[in-house]
Amino acid sequence: MLSRITTVAFQGIQAVPVDVQVQIANGLPAFNIVGLADKTVAESRERIRSALTSIGLSLPPKRITVNLSPADMQKEGSHFDLPIAIAVLIGLEVISAEVSSAYVALGELSLAGDLLPVNGVLPAAFYAASEAKKVICPHKNGPEATWGGGQGVLAPLTLIQLIQCLQGKIVLESPKPEVQQHRPETVDLSLVKGQETSKRALEITAAGGHNLLMIGSPGAGKSLLAACLPGILPELTPKEALEVSMIHSIAGVLNEGALLKDRPFRAPHHSASMPSLVGGGLKAKPGEISLAHNGVLFLDELPEFQRMTLEALRQPLETGSVSISRANARYTYPADVQFVAAMNPCRCGYGDDPVKACSKVPKCLEEYQSKISGPLMDRIDLKVYMKAVDLDVFRDKASAESSAVVKTRIMNARNYQQQRLSTLGIPVSVNANLSQKHMETACALSTDVESFCFDTAQKLSLSARGLFRTLKVARTIADLDESAEIQKKHISEAFAYRLI
Known part of the structure; x- marks a missing residue:
């Protein structure tokens, strides 16, 4: 008997359909998954076998073959567990074959038969809506799936709960969409003393979505000023919120499936590798510049980043997207960010201070600042030099302008x-x-x-x-x-x- 159900694979933030076909036939007992699949997908066999056993079902002593079509598409991730299990249950006539045409399914199975959350449910829900289908996903992914605007969402806690729902024995409560409720802590501009020129530059940066570089000695307030930027940016528009949330969904960092409403502010450490910053790695995941889409990418201690890592930012800052090429696939992620950076004028940090400067001035200034290439510097719209604030400024109790x-x-x-x-x-x-x-x-x-x-x-x-x-x-x-x-x-x- 041949049974099937639709799931998805991901190309960038785009969900593309994958047809899960299961054939149960006479022959030597075996459970094979064919087609191009990584180790995680191959391990689905044991998770599915254990999950079915835990709910009182056992696989028949027959040959079970699972095909993920199209076979030449790269498939990875544990979200194939649930659609394979559903196709097997359809083949065993435990649930109706009508399920195959009405749903798009994805989810990971535990050995005990629980449904565990997976990445990429939001773009999968958008695909299901485009095909006028419902979504089956783990309970924790339910709020995320509802934003897809499809025909409906089934979000059970366990496999047995899903079976009972599809058999008409129980009715599952529909999940409700959730929005990020608590804004991350931001610094108020009233706490920044002096630095009026830099504050003006920050205001222009926020108003026009421009890139900004702050250069100054240690303690001048560069990082403090950058931390104020999220507090003066407008909230995401509904369209922008969906774009950003889809990227975070693919990366697995969408908090409890709640749609984002505040612009992301990403501040990776200067030890970050190129794949972590621009995307890539073993599974071509989105990097920090994509996670900051429609928000701010802040790089503190800019010259301390590896030069090749910084050079990799040049094209995304110009085009607003990142393309990651592999031998068998090409992924494109949005990366429309406000690039904000901070740096000291030299390695010791006091190149402009005749008292504290080291003996290598001015050569150390040239050497340190030359770590930032001309082409990257050309892509920065505003550059400000921040001198150390006179400590007498802090005696003035008059309040500065607030972020509001x-x-x-x-x-x-x-x-x-x-x-x-x-x-x-x-x-x-x-x-x-x-x-x-x-x-x-x-x-x-x-x-x-x-x-x-x-x-x-x-x-x-x-x-x-x-x-x-x-x-x-x-x-x-x-x-x-x-x-x-x-x-x-x-x-x-x-x-x-x-x-x-």
Whole structure:
């Protein structure tokens, strides 16, 4: 007898269908899984055998062959356990064959027959919705699956509970969608004393989605200022929330299946490897830059990262996506991030302090900063130098602007630029994402401002990319002023942040 059910494999964040076919025939007793499968899938045999035994069922003394089609597609992960078990149960006539056409199934089985959570349920639910099918998944993945908007979700705790539900003996309560409730702790801008120029740069960064580099001596407040950024960014839009949540689902870091509402803030240590940062590794998982999609990737102590790791960021920062190629597959993950970095001016950190500087100044400054290549530096829109704060500043009890006040200005600027971009028919939400073909329309300049802009760019020997990025920053500064036109003062401030 031949039975079947649909499950999925993953190519990037895209769920693609896999047909699970089970044939039970006379012959020497065996339980074989054919097709291209990794060790995890091959081990499904023993988990399924043990799970069925634990609920009082045993495999017949026949030859059972499982085929995962298409055979040339790479398949990995324990989520194939449940669909294989369901196909076997259909073949044994324990449950109706009608299940095969109505559901997409995925889940891991324990040896005792419990259903354990797996990665990638959210994109699988979107695939099921596109095919007008329901989803069968573990109980803990139920809230996640409901966001797919399909025909329904079955989220049992155990295999026996699923069998009883499909036999019509019990009715399972439908899971309810959940949203992230508690925002991660953020630092308020009122705690940052002094550094007004850097705060202004952070505000522009948040308003336009730009990249930012902070250079300064130890204790100047670089990391503290970066920690304030999540508190002044707007919440994710529904579309952005689904994109980010799908990436986190594939990576297995979606907390209890709750949809994200706050922009991610990822801050990997400088010892991070290239696969952990840009994605890849044994199973081509998304890296930190993809987990930070629609949010912030913060790299502290930037020159301490391996040079090859930093160079791997150049293409994603330009294209907003990461492509990972393997011999038999190619994975593409979104990576549209705000890149924020911090670094000391030199290895000792005090190259600008005549008292504390080491004896190698200025050579140590050149050597240390040369670890950051020109092409990567060219992709950073704003650069600020942060001098150490005079300790007398902390005696001043006057409170600085809070994050709430700054966020209000940022939200006004974002609303202004989104309305302007929508009116112009440009399909982006922030200035940093403007393409070259839209620059002339979105960043139109008057004759005298254009002359000033190009003359200054030539004096500073900016590249074409550097000029376009400076214009985007100027457009954001104009949006903060709610100015329809980019004025000379906006251009001047943007150029001031371009070079240190």
